[in-house]
Amino acid sequence: MRSSEHTCGCHRWGLILAGGDGTRLLPLTRSITGDERPKQFCAVMGRETLLEQTQRRVSKLIPAWRTMLVLTAKHEPFYAAAVEGVPSARLVIQPANRGTGAAILNSMLRVREMDHNAIVACFPSDHHFSDEATFVRHIECAYAAAAARPKTVVLLGIPPEAPEIEYGWIERGVPIEGALAKSVCRVSRFWEKPTAPIASQLMANGCLWNSFVMVGQVQTFVELVKNALPSMSEAFEGARRSLFTSAEEMAFNELYRRVRNSSFCQDVLAVQPDRLAVLQATGLGWSDLGEPGRVRSVLEGMTVRTERRLGVDQGLAAAH
Secondary structure, X not given: OHHHHHHHHHOEEEEEEOOOOOHHHHHHHHHHHOOOOOHHHOOOOOOOOHHHHHHHHHOOOXXXXXXXXXXXXXXXXXXXXXXXXXXXXXXXXXXXXOHHHHHHHHHHHHHHHHOOOOEEEEEEOOEEEOOHHHHHHHHHHHHHHHHHOOOOEEEEEEOOOXXXXXXXXXXXXXXXXXXXXXXXXXXXXEEEOOOHHHHHHHHHOOOEEEEEEEEEEHHHHHHHHHHHOHHHHHHHHHHHOOOOOOOHHXXXXXXXXXXXXXXXXXXXXXXXXXXXXXXXXXXXOEEEOOOHHHHHHHHHHHHHHHHHHHHHHHHHHHHO
């Protein structure tokens, strides 16, 4: 146990995925900022941008020098100030947005060049967690589970609150024998954006929302892409020799002109459930801020919690 924990800590890395275009939330972010910036570079709630909130949350788990920011070149006007002073080795600047498949493979190849034994967690930059301490505890557990089972990627699964049709769903299999947490199970199947009747049935069957937060060995991530998307994997491996050299920019510009869009969830994870495990994460207060209704719901919840705290404080004051 101590050996796994030591290995996990010494080789712990993180990817913050911030390269998306955030088109569904543009009407809201445009009204806040007056420009076309994607949601991750916008202070949707509070004073911090969603990216800054994610960086702060991840910093409780992983040191800054082992945290990679995955960005897209055309968004530079919106993130330039935020990454000023950040070492270039920590920035994965994609020439274009080609989906999460390319973003994750590109990043994993870079991490592997720096640490072949890396255990990597992927964090989308448009998530909200009302209980960050509980979030940290679950990610610690996911790191430990990934260290103990190096050929498996561990997904964070969220107990559903409604039969959501815009989320992916995870159907759990049997608990993993000897897992570090009883809530770690094998994955039987993925259901991506099911119809309303199917979503209701999945919820009744105890399936989980796919948060797209995941942890695994760097080489395991690379192998998953190679198995599912061999042509894309071969193309990236061909450009890998240019990493961290003066030839990198030209090589990856050409690569991104040729590579097709891909979804890491649909095109990679969903077709290889036997390589996956899911950790049921309860009490996180999780939401994917992908569309205005979810943002509104989170803000309303924050308001209710604030009013409750004020009511308690006022009651205590009156009692004195």
